[in-house]
Amino acid sequence: MRGTLVIYRRELAGLFLTPLGWLLLALALFANGLFLYLVLPYTGGDVGSSLRGALGGGTLFWALMVFLPPLLAMRMMAEESRSGTLEYLLTAPVSDSAVVVGKFLAATTFLALIWSVVPLYGLLFQLQGSPPDWGAVFATWLGAVLTSGLFVSLGLLAATSTNTPLLAAFLAFAACLGWILVPSFGGQLLNSLDAFVGTGDLGGLLVQTLRSSLQAMDVLRHFHFSWRMGVIDTAEVVFFCTWPCLFLFATVRMLEGRRWRV
Amino acid sequence: MIEVSELTRRYGRHTAVDQVSFHLDAGEVVGLLGPNGAGKTTIMRILAGFLPATSAARLEVCGHDVLRDSLKVRESIGYLPESVPLYRDMRVQEMLDFHGRLHRMGRSDRQRRSAEVLDRVGVSDRSRQLVGTLSRGLRQRVGLAVALLPEPPVLILDEPTSGLDPLQRREVRSLVRELSDEHTVLVSSHILAEVESMCSRVLVMAEGHLIADGTREQLEQQLGGSAGVRLEAYVGLDPEAAVELLKSLPGVTAVALGERLGIHHGFVIEGEGDLREDVGALAAQEGWALRELSSQKRSLEDVFAQLVSGNVADISAAKADAPATPVEPIDNGGLMQLMPDSGFNASAKAPPAKKMIYSLNPFDQGTSRELGAPMEIEDPTGNVKGDEPGDPS
Numbered sequence: 001m002r003g004t005l006v007i008y009r010r011e012l013a014g015l016f017l018t019p020l021g022w023l024l025l026a027l028a029l030f031a032n033g034l035f036l037y038l039v040l041p042y043t044g045g046d047v048g049s050s051l052r053g054a055l056g057g058g059t060l061f062w063a064l065m066v067f068l069p070p071l072l073a074m075r076m077m078a079e080e081s082r083s084g085t086l087e088y089l090l091t092a093p094v095s096d097s098a099v100v101v102g103k104f105l106a107a108t109t110f111l112a113l114i115w116s117v118v119p120l121y122g123l124l125f126q127l128q129g130s131p132p133d134w135g136a137v138f139a140t141w142l143g144a145v146l147t148s149g150l151f152v153s154l155g156l157l158a159a160t161s162t163n164t165p166l167l168a169a170f171l172a173f174a175a176c177l178g179w180i181l182v183p184s185f186g187g188q189l190l191n192s193l194d195a196f197v198g199t200g201d202l203g204g205l206l207v208q209t210l211r212s213s214l215q216a217m218d219v220l221r222h223f224h225f226s227w228r229m230g231v232i233d234t235a236e237v238v239f240f241c242t243w244p245c246l247f248l249f250a251t252v253r254m255l256e257g258r259r260w261r262v
Numbered sequence: 263m264i265e266v267s268e269l270t271r272r273y274g275r276h277t278a279v280d281q282v283s284f285h286l287d288a289g290e291v292v293g294l295l296g297p298n299g300a301g302k303t304t305i306m307r308i309l310a311g312f313l314p315a316t317s318a319a320r321l322e323v324c325g326h327d328v329l330r331d332s333l334k335v336r337e338s339i340g341y342l343p344e345s346v347p348l349y350r351d352m353r354v355q356e357m358l359d360f361h362g363r364l365h366r367m368g369r370s371d372r373q374r375r376s377a378e379v380l381d382r383v384g385v386s387d388r389s390r391q392l393v394g395t396l397s398r399g400l401r402q403r404v405g406l407a408v409a410l411l412p413e414p415p416v417l418i419l420d421e422p423t424s425g426l427d428p429l430q431r432r433e434v435r436s437l438v439r440e441l442s443d444e445h446t447v448l449v450s451s452h453i454l455a456e457v458e459s460m461c462s463r464v465l466v467m468a469e470g471h472l473i474a475d476g477t478r479e480q481l482e483q484q485l486g487g488s489a490g491v492r493l494e495a496y497v498g499l500d501p502e503a504a505v506e507l508l509k510s511l512p513g514v515t516a517v518a519l520g521e522r523l524g525i526h527h528g529f530v531i532e533g534e535g536d537l538r539e540d541v542g543a544l545a546a547q548e549g550w551a552l553r554e555l556s557s558q559k560r561s562l563e564d565v566f567a568q569l570v571s572g573n574v575a576d577i578s579a580a581k582a583d584a585p586a587t588p589v590e591p592i593d594n595g596g597l598m599q600l601m602p603d604s605g606f607n608a609s610a611k612a613p614p615a616k617k618m619i620y621s622l623n624p625f626d627q628g629t630s631r632e633l634g635a636p637m638e639i640e641d642p643t644g645n646v647k648g649d650e651p652g653d654p655s
Contacts, residue, residue, distance in 0.1 A: 006363040010349075017351045084347035091310040091343075092364045093336040259313055 003094030007102025008109075011076060015110050020075065024068060028114040035060045036121055047125045048132040048230075052140040055118050056147075056228050062220070065151055066180060068114070070172030072107040073155030078168035081258075090259070097252045104152055104248055111148035115141055136230025143227020146240035147219060151176045153247035160254045183218035187211060263288045263416055263446040264309065267320035271304050271313065278304045280470040283319075288415075291442040293457030294450040295566070296467035302450040303344060305467075306420050309448070310341040324415055337365065340409035340445070344420040346401050350394030354385065354404050357393055358411055365412035372411075379407040383437065399430040406437070417441060419449040423456060435460050454566050466566065491537045493529040494554035495545055501527045507548065511540050526553055 015021035036054040043049045055061060080086045089099055119141055122132045155172035162168050190211045197203035215221060222240070226233040264286040271279040279301040286292050294302045307313040308321070311332045315321060318329075326334040348357055355376060362372035380386045383403040388396065396404060402422065409417060422438065423431045438460045441447055451457050457464055458478055466474035466481075474481055497504035501519055504527070508517045513533045520528030531537055538555055545552050 002366065003364065006360070009363075010360055014349070014351060083350070084343065084345040085349055086347075087307075087312055087343050087345070088347040091312045091336055091339070091341045092361070093333050093366075094364055095333065 001098075003098035004102045004105070007089075007094065007099055008105045011103050011106030012109055015072075015075075015106070020071075021110065024071070024110075025114060028064065028068075029117050031060055031064060032115075032117045033121065036118065047122070047130050048136055051118055051122050051125075051132050051137045052228055052230060054121075055115060055137075055140045055144045056223050061144075062180060064114075065147060066173060066176040068111060069107065069148060069151040069155040070159070070169045070176060072110065073152060073159040073172045074165050074169035076103045076107060077156060077159040078163060078165040081163050082165060090255075096255045097248075100156065100248055100251050100255060104149070104156060104244070107152040107156075108145065108149045111152065112145040115144040115148070133230065139230045139232050140227050142232065143223055143236070143240070146237070147223060147227075149244045150219065150240055150247075151179070153244035153251070154179060157247045157251045157254065160251050160258070179217075180219055183214045184220065186214045187218070190214070263290075263324055264448065265320050265322040266305070266309070267318065269305065269308065269318040269321060270316050271301075271308060272316045278470055279308075282467075282470075282472045284465055284472060284475055286446055286448060288446050289442060290463060291438065291447040291449065291461045292463045292465060293461035294448060294465050294467060295452070295454060295457045296450075297452055299469075300452075300467040301470040302452075302467055303420055306341070306418050306448070306450060307343075309335075310339055310343075310418055311336050312341075312343075337412070338415050340412070340414035340417045342405050342409045342417075342419045342422060344424060346405035348393045348401065348405060348408065350392070352393055353390055354380070354393060354396075354407075355389040357404065358389075358408060361408045361411050367412060375411050375413070376407075379410045382410065383407045384433070398425045399427065402426060402430070402434065406434070410441075413444075415446060417445045417447045417449075419447065421450055421452070423451065423453075431456070454563055490533075490558040491531040491541055492554060492556045492558050493531060493541055493545070493552075494523065494526050495529075496526050496551035496553075497548070498550075501529075504548075504550070505529065507544060508541065511537065511544060513537060513540070526551075530558070 032054055035058060036050060039053040039057060040050045043053060080089065090096065119137055122134070122137055125132055154175050158172035158175045159168035162171065190207050193207050197207055222236055226236040264284075266285065267283045269279055269282045270277065282301070282305065284292075294305065296302050304313065308315050309323060309328060311328060314329065321328040323335045324338040326338065328335050349360070352360065358376040358379070359372055362375065367375065376389070377386070380389055383406050385400060385403050385407065388400060388404070393401065393404065402425070406419070406422065409419070419438065423434050426434060435456060438447060438449055442462075447461075449457070449460060451460075463477050464474070464481060465472055493508075501522075505517045505519055508514060508529060508531055511531075511533075513535055514531055514537065515534070516532040518530045518532075520530055522528070531541060536557060538557055542552070542555055545555070
């Protein structure tokens with residue numbers, strides 16, 4: 001536990017020691033501000049739903065979501081193994097899981113900081129005399145943070161599988177993008193199959209099962225039907241916590257497996 | 263402090279470390295010597311817990327099993343990999359601080375030890391500098407400081423002098439020598455002179471096998487002890503005949519015909535013991551005009567080169583033929599340790615040949631028997647049945 005904390009502190013500090021961290025923060029500040037500005041007219045000036053819309057409402061948010069975690073994961077894993085410091089870390093008296101969890105928490109904290117830009121704008125609205133519904137904004141922010149955790153863990157898993165930083169970033173990016181796109185495109189594909197299969201026969205049953213499992217995996221759907229509404233649903237909390245746990249477990253295993261491959 | 267028994271590590275089909283066994287006592291400074299690719303780094307990585315062993319009968323550091331008790335082992339080891347991996351974006355002091363935290367050192371402890379180790383490796387004035395901007399030599403020292411910080415009982419240093427200039431090499435060497443007071447040190451190198459100057463004991467590796475283990479003197483005695491004789495003489499018109507004659511001398515294993523110097527020929531005669539008297543007697547008998555007759559002792563450097571180039575048959579033959587050697591050839595606690603398939607035992611497979619030889623044993627100094635009297639050998643592996651009085655067997 002203590003090892004996790006030490007690694008967490010170092011990783012978080014490391015992000016701010018390089019220009020990358022500040023660059024990403026500036027980028028997020030700009031992107032979130034732009035998006036809030038674009039969204040505001042569509043909500044009829046409703047500050048609360050505009051803020052919630054800026055967090056998860058559109059393509060820009062999800063683009064950042066599939067773009068940032070892979071970058072962070074690349075920095076934390078592939079860079080480390082390329083520069084040889086992984087050998088240092090894996091011979092230090094910390095367990096592999098402490099290393100992985102520490103890095104995961106640091107990356108997620110950094111993203112949480114990035115999403116905090118939106119509540120910051122909320123504060124500005126408050127100062128201007130139109131206070132948003134803080135509970136709902138907080139729920140959406142929490143959802144964004146948990147979703148970031150999911151993508152960071154997926155990115156770490158992908159980045160651990162290779163030594164090449166660029167390949168790691170690409171793999172992590174593909175994994176995150178796939179996690180978003182496959183359920184929605186798969187759902188559409190299954191919808192088009194409906195014309196060919198009956199509702200009662202085996203084919204129909206198969207399509208139905210596939211559709212419901214894809215829906216169960218659909219992050220966008222999970223996000224929009226709970227967090228974005230400003231609802232903290234325990235089922236969603238479980239969903240957004242169990243997947244990272246699984247990916248982190250796989251990452252630890254893969255890190256152990258790497259010892260055999262170096 | 264370090265116990266390694268039958269350690270094997272494979273990378274796919276390639277066997278990097280093959281059935282290696284050794285142990286280090288507390289306070290020893292032991293050099294792991296071998297050419298590149300001999301398996302030194304692999305052994306160190308396994309001990310440091312970075313790589314798992316493919317198989318090992320026993321693998322312990324400070325009484326903790328490396329495989330099962332990895333964290334305990336990592337706590338008691340200061341490990342400096344060859345590449346000196348440090349975080350380039352940290353300052354020297356921050357790097358030490360981070361390492362101290364990983365080792366659960368308190369704040370005051372960290373500050374005290376940081377100042378101590380920086381002073382010890384001589385980079386106190388660089389504590390505010392970014393690691394990434396340090397030169398190779400300074401980085402090496404900072405790496406050493408990081409390894410020393412938690413006062414680990416065992417230090418594992420992988421080629422700590424590689425990439426340094428001669429002056430820095432000397433400094434690191436003297437530092438490692440100093441460390442022996444407080445730590446058990448395993449240090450690797452592919453340079454013999456360096457290991458000699460740092461270590462009290464040397465482990466020689468080649469192609470994954472441990473082929474020798476002992477102090478410098480022991481290695482020299484064991485491996486370099488077989489002396490050669492250089493002969494320069496006028497031997498008539500047929501030097502080949504002279505070679506045959508020399509070969510027929512008891513105890514001679516090889517005769518090389520050297521360059522011709524005017525009417526004289528040079529010969530290098532290899533064999534056990536001091537052959538000068540026998541060769542001299544032969545020269546007198548044949549009426550050769552002698553110009554030089556000198557003993558040539560093989561340097562440890564030669565022995566090392568011969569060992570690691572895989573050309574170990576000569577040494578093994580010399581060893582096998584030498585009777586009543588005070589050292590047991592295959593025994594963990596022995597001075598020499600020979601691996602089963604390193605080629606050392608090749609001569610053991612040869613059929614035993616009886617031969618009459620003279621002064622065989624370079625170690626007995628003529629105390630056990632009369633040197634002039636011939637002695638009969640039955641088994642080249644070392645079981646000697648002497649036929650003269652005074653022989654213990």
